[in-house]
Amino acid sequence: MEMLLIELDKQSPVPLYEQIYNQIKNDITEGKLEVGAKLPSKRKLEDFLNLSQTTIELAYSQLVAEGFISTKPRQGYYVQAIEELAYIQPTNTAKVSVTPEKEKVQLDFSPGQIDTDSFPFTMWKKYAKEVMDDSSKHLLSLGHPHGDLELRRDIARYLYHSRGVDCTPEQIIVGSGTEQLLPLLIRILGPAAVYAIEDPGYPLTHHVFFHNNREAVPIPVDEEGMNVQALQQTEATVAYVTPSHQFPTGTVLSAARRTALLNWAAAEENRYIIEDDYDSEFRYTGRPIPSLQGMDKSGSVIYVSTFSKSLMPSLRIAYMVLPPRLLEHYTNAFIHYASTVPRFDQHILAKFMEDGHFSRHLNRMRKLYKRKLYLLTDTLGAYAPEITYSGEEAGMHIIIKVQIGENEEMLIDQARSKGIRVYGLNGYMKKRTGREPSILLGFGGLPETDIREAVHCLMNAWQIPLRRI
Known part of the structure; x- marks a missing residue:
């Protein structure tokens, strides 16, 4: 029995046991190791290569599992006959898909980010x-x-x-994000439901x-929110709205349209309104906008809502409040389901709230x-009249209108070329205008x-002059 000649590259990303496995396998398939030849013991190869016995064990175990070698109790490892096996050598190196590098962004005006500090x-x-x-x-077991x-x-x-919102705890369903709860809701509303979306x-x-x-039928939004009159002209049975912001x-959905929307839902038994109250906590002027649910008299x-904006996106806790007429239907449909939110997370949040x-x-x-909003709007005011803004009453983003003769795509590209990411309104529209x-x-x-300097950088990218200081 001769010691195997094995070359190892400890800087390679390929694990050492896999390098040993590959070289012994290649020696066997190329006939460099004869059938019946005895391999060095794990201890001898361990000492020779200055590696742990675990590494050698992993390599030998893989060779045994694939039939290249066999083991005899108290005797050692031997090369197996492989003539009957067909080995096809690949002619081309397999192409591995590479995830494209993320675009380098120095400033990101994302409407979805929160202040993590x-x-x-x-x-x-x-x-x-x-x-x-x-x-x-007890929290290790499945909960309700x-x-x-x-x-x-x-x-x-x-x-x-x-x-x-007027509800009992029994009406609340907790889930891991709106995108997990909505499909469940869609199932109990049935395949005949037609959805109106903003x-x-x-x-x-x-x-x-x-x-x-x-x-899903797109309904236009104007300065008073969803156009309820346009909704009434469709076959929609469910309206998905973000009325508070x-x-x-x-x-903000105006008082007149709130009443009209609730009346639309109450007019037919199979009509519902899905009220997404995603960031209502952050309102900066006037009184809080009341929820549609609190005004609802027909159980429609x-x-x-979710804790993504109020606490952290990664918490993955959202919830929905079902009207009583849907609650029993939901319970029967998903009686065997378990909550998708870990119970430890639920109880940490419960204590934090309590x-x-x-x-x-x-x-x-x-x-x-x-304060951040004031800094943003005050700085933007220095670039009027080319820049105007709206939507500053609530939330964590505003809309600016840019009047310099460029289209949205060009403005986005110009900002990107300077390492700044912005988001055009057209990207959120079904029917572009x-x-x-x-x-x-x-x-x-x-x-x-950083807010004032961020705005100045963006305006410089668009070559919009500063009108006042």
Whole structure:
């Protein structure tokens, strides 16, 4: 028995055991190792190559599993006969798909980003430590399919006091994101339902309806929100709206249209309104806009919201409030389902809410975002009349209109060439129009100290002159 000549490259990304396996396999298939030849013991090869016995064990085990060698108790490893096996050497190296490098962005005006620097890590860690304890062993088992009662109670209490939503904990379904809850809702509303969606509107909603083979009718949005008169001319049975802060235009559904929309839903038994209240916590002028659900007298409104903007996107906790006439149908349809949100996460959030830290966090963030909004709009004011803005009453983004003779695509490309990412309104529309360029500017994720300079950089990319200082 001769010692094997094995060359190892310890800088290679290929694991050492795999390098050993490949070289022994190649020696066998090329006839360099004869059938019946005894291989060095694991200990001898370990000493010779100065490697751990585990590495040698992994290589030998793989060769045994594939039939290249066999093992005899207390004797060692031997080369197997492989003449009957057909080995086809590939003529071309397989092409491996490479994920394209992410575009280098120095400034991102994304409307979906939040201020992560202000997250209350200390308090969150405190409650996480309390929940991760031997006394919480029951949380290792599956909980209620609608979500744990403790969290649903806190959500119901919060919704009543902050949004005027009138519901019981039993009506609340907790899930891991709106995109997980919506397909469940679509199933219980049935295949005959026709959905009216805002245009422009939230792209994820459009995708959910499309991928679940549901018809979606775009309804135009103006300065008063969804055009209910246009909705009435369609065959839609379900209206999906963001009434408190329309995404992406930032408009608020007017009082007259709220009444008209509720009357539209009440007129037919199979009509519903899905009220997506995605960022209603952040309103900066006037009184909070009441929820449609709180005004509903016919049990037609399905209220949907999430903790993505108020706490963190990665928490993946959303919820919906079902009217009583849909609740029994939902329970029967998904009786065997388990909640998709880990119970530990649910209980951390429940304790955080119960002790008032959620409300205090919202108050702090509301003040912070209001300061950021002021910095953004005040700086933009120096570029009038080429730049005007709207949608500043709530949320974490505004719409700016750019009047310099360029189209949206060109403006987006010009910004991108300078390492700045902005988002055009046309990207959120089903039916594109030839209106003047409108750009979404998100400010939630921008550091407060960087906002003025960020705006100046963007205006320089568009070559818009500063009118005042």
